[in-house]
Amino acid sequence: MTGRRHVVVVGGGIAGLTVAYRLVRSSNGIPIEVTVLEARPRAGGKLRTIEVGGIAVEAGADSFVVRKPWAVELCKELGLGGELVVPGALGASVWTGGRLIPFPERSAFGIPTDVERFLRWPGLPLSARLRVVADLLKRARQGGSDESLGSLVERRLGRPALDGLVGPLLAGLHAGDPDRLSVQATFPELQAWERGHDSLIRGARAAVKARPEPGDTTPGAMFATVWGGLSRLVESLETAIGPGRIRRSATVSSIRRAEDSRRSLVVEAGDAEPLAADAVVLATPAFESAKLARGLAPDAAGDLEGIPYVSTAVVVLVYPAGTAERLPDGTGFVVPLDAKATITACTWLSNKWPQDEYGDRAVLRCFVGRAGHESAVDLPDDDLVSAVRADAEAATPLGASPEAWRVVRWIDSMPQYEVGHIERVARIEGAMAATPGLFVTGSAYRGVGIADCVKQAGRAAAGVRAYLHSLPPAGADHDTREVIPWTS
Numbered sequence: 001m002t003g004r005r006h007v008v009v010v011g012g013g014i015a016g017l018t019v020a021y022r023l024v025r026s027s028n029g030i031p032i033e034v035t036v037l038e039a040r041p042r043a044g045g046k047l048r049t050i051e052v053g054g055i056a057v058e059a060g061a062d063s064f065v066v067r068k069p070w071a072v073e074l075c076k077e078l079g080l081g082g083e084l085v086v087p088g089a090l091g092a093s094v095w096t097g098g099r100l101i102p103f104p105e106r107s108a109f110g111i112p113t114d115v116e117r118f119l120r121w122p123g124l125p126l127s128a129r130l131r132v133v134a135d136l137l138k139r140a141r142q143g144g145s146d147e148s149l150g151s152l153v154e155r156r157l158g159r160p161a162l163d164g165l166v167g168p169l170l171a172g173l174h175a176g177d178p179d180r181l182s183v184q185a186t187f188p189e190l191q192a193w194e195r196g197h198d199s200l201i202r203g204a205r206a207a208v209k210a211r212p213e214p215g216d217t218t219p220g221a222m223f224a225t226v227w228g229g230l231s232r233l234v235e236s237l238e239t240a241i242g243p244g245r246i247r248r249s250a251t252v253s254s255i256r257r258a259e260d261s262r263r264s265l266v267v268e269a270g271d272a273e274p275l276a277a278d279a280v281v282l283a284t285p286a287f288e289s290a291k292l293a294r295g296l297a298p299d300a301a302g303d304l305e306g307i308p309y310v311s312t313a314v315v316v317l318v319y320p321a322g323t324a325e326r327l328p329d330g331t332g333f334v335v336p337l338d339a340k341a342t343i344t345a346c347t348w349l350s351n352k353w354p355q356d357e358y359g360d361r362a363v364l365r366c367f368v369g370r371a372g373h374e375s376a377v378d379l380p381d382d383d384l385v386s387a388v389r390a391d392a393e394a395a396t397p398l399g400a401s402p403e404a405w406r407v408v409r410w411i412d413s414m415p416q417y418e419v420g421h422i423e424r425v426a427r428i429e430g431a432m433a434a435t436p437g438l439f440v441t442g443s444a445y446r447g448v449g450i451a452d453c454v455k456q457a458g459r460a461a462a463g464v465r466a467y468l469h470s471l472p473p474a475g476a477d478h479d480t481r482e483v484i485p486w487t488s
């Protein structure tokens with residue numbers, strides 16, 4: 001490795017793998033060696049395709065948004081462009097009053113655009129529908145400060161619409177509490193709509209007008225995934241990075257400044273020899289990054305630690321042959337925030353991502369856990385599956401018991417972008433900029449979705465390259481020890 005710069009990436013989720021891939025692909029004139037250290041026996045983090053009843057299903061993320069192009073572009077670069085698939089169904093419902101009611105047509109973030117039709121929408125009582133429409137008459141709030149997603153939606157559309165229409169969709173994507181989530185950090189469009197159009201309904205109309213008609217082929221589709229599952233994206237990244245550069249079951253326990261080496265940082269992972277690095281990228285959850293950064297960037301550590309995380313679970317249910325046709329049309333449903341249910345949402349996988357392997361089996365993916373409602377995640381598997389089945393089958397009676405099921409728990413998995421998150425991230429980035437060689441990236445900062453993680457990872461890689469450029473040339477005349485016997 002003499003003469004080459006060494007970058008250690010901690011965490012082999014989509015963010016860490018993408019940083020590593022970008023650095024391996026383009027060093028911008030500086031020879032770079034990269035090592036990814038991943039705590040688990042497999043890379044991919046929250047991208048994980050599993051098998052249930054002989055069917056490949058996603059245990060974590062199931063697709064990425066197409067509107068934000070970074071994940072699609074990455075797939076194309078990796079040769080997966082021809083293997084992108086879009087959903088086989090459109091349209092979700094809300095499960096309310098014991099019925100499944102499709103979201104208002106041509107809505108954006110659940111916000112209706114056709115007032116006349118919305119006034120007949122059966123998903124909310126008439127008084128609540130009239131309150132939504134009053135949005136057209138209300139003046140925009142003055143000032144550009146942050147507020148909670150819940151506060152903005154309640155102010156404009158009323159509480160019932162927050163709980164039963166917009167909240168389950170938007171807060172659901174973060175498994176969050178809308179009264180705590182920052183609107184600027186999660187859905188800044190809503191604030192822009194209020195400011196630009198004096199109304200969320202008019203803003204939603206403009207947004208819907210600008211988007212392609214449903215039924216158009218890509219790029220009209222809103223979501224896409226890789227045929228066969230997102231683990232294929234992970235595998236393609238691993239291959240492109242070079243498997244020898246990825247160490248699995250390697251939990252990083254500390255990072256410190258080197259005292260006696262041409263490389264500035266020392267990374268310790270388990271019993272392995274400590275690694276010397278010119279730069280380290282923490283692509284780990286914020287609470288883990290806080291621990292690892294504490295000695296080097298104590299101010300950043302405090303802010304990293306302050307980003308709360310929520311635990312969720314995914315329960316996959318595979319029903320026997322003949323059940324698929326009993327599912328209604330559409331991709332699935334969400335559950336109102338004020339409902340007494342175990343599940344927060346359910347995707348009808350056999351509608352949304354149809355595969356030959358499904359045959360005519362109904363395949364459901366149910367979500368459990370959100371901010372303030374995490375206790376069900378800890379139920380024993382059998383109890384959790386019973387509770388989830390009770391909800392799912394009440395919404396869509398399938399007349400059969402599942403022939404296979406699987407529970408996957410995602411403990412402390414969803415970072416919560418609470419009010420003030422943007423300022424917090426700016427402080428973290430400022431503290432990191434003042435800590436030579438240390439970088440952070442991943443879902444904790446500027447977008448939880450895969451596309452945003454890929455974008456942020458690209459930026460982190462660019463930051464690393466710029467930093468390495470700023471260093472004096474690495475040469476053989478320097479101390480060339482790669483491994484520092486710091487314990488001796």
Ligand SMILES: Cc1cc2nc3c(=O)[nH]c(=O)nc-3n(C[C@H](O)[C@H](O)[C@H](O)COP(=O)(O)OP(=O)(O)OC[C@H]3O[C@@H](n4cnc5c(N)ncnc54)[C@H](O)[C@@H]3O)c2cc1C
Nearest residue numbers: 011013014015039045046060061062063252442443449450
């Ligand atoms: C159930 C679920 C469904 C989702 N659905 C979608 C979806 O449909 N579309 C979408 O766009 N997004 C979705 N998301 C969000 C998205 O999957 C994540 O935000 C994204 O994958 C996070 O990537 P990451 O690389 O930042 O973090 P992670 O995937 O969490 O990766 C971090 C990695 O760091 C490793 N690590 C932690 N500590 C250490 C250590 N000390 N040393 C070494 N390694 C360490 C972890 O093992 C992990 O592999 C979903 C998330 C969940 C949980």
